[in-house]
Amino acid sequence: MVFVRDPCGIICLIATYGAVIYADYVVICWIIPATMPLSIGVLHVVLFNTVVFLLGMSHSKAAFSDPGFVSLPAKRLDFSDSHSGNGRGTEWTLCTLCEIYRPPQAHHCTICQRCIRRMDHHCPCINNCVGECNQKYFLQFLFYVGILCLYSVALVLVSWIFPCTECSLSLIETQLMHTIVLMMESTLFGLFVTLIMLDQLNVILYDESVFETREQKGAYWSKSRRYQMLAKVFGPGHPMLWLLPRASLNDATRNHGAALLSHEV
Secondary structure (H helix, E strand, O other): OOOOOOHHHHHHHHHHHHHHHHHHHHHHHHHHHHHOOHHHHHHHHHHHHHHHHHHHHHHHHHHHOOOOEOOOOOOOOOHHHOOOOOOOOOOOEEEOOOOEEEOOOOEEEOOOOEEEOOOOEEEOOOOEEEOOOOHHHHHHHHHHHHHHHHHHHHHHHHHHHOOOOOOOHHHHHHHHHHHHHHHHHHHHHHHHHHHHHHHHHHHHHHOOOOOOOOOOHHHHOOHHHHHHHHHHHHOOOOHHHHHOOOOOHHHHHHHHHHHHHOOOO
């Protein structure tokens, strides 16, 4: 289990869970009971909380999983014969902060204080780096946040179009206040995660991180190539399985490879 002791990240982590819990509270307590009959309401409660559960699972795995730390050597390295290795993502490079050789596309995170394999960025929302071993879970988290935001917006619109005719004025005003806040939250979060997801998919399809220049874009856009690059992150199997926050064969392969990194140099 990984937990980064970064105050900003911890605050963002708590705020993320708080926003999800608030959305669930508004939907279950203020929207569904006032706008839907019992049978339909129960169905929406189950569906909405299924998305919340998958969101929570993918977020926890992204937040508390090893993002792909480069193994630290058992003893200090001899830098007398070291190479700087500025090979533009194709060669091993030397990290003088960790005092290790790191594989291609690995970068040092100043917050985690470690080098991360295929590091993309450090995300405050998960209080962790997005790297080789947890990028799948991060993308799943973004996907389910987007689904939850769309679902919330739809339910809010339903509550506005079909207001409760039997509720008191005070209840209607309270419901309106909560639905306005939820609409603002869902819209802002929805747009935000959409932009991040598009950027993440762009990174995966081009097989590069934000640290690397993108000069060969045209080479990666065949249909088979796109599937291969996505399968490299999400693992083998049917694409529908990519939506489940579960470990895959690729994860075991990455972990085994990581254990051998310190012996390859």
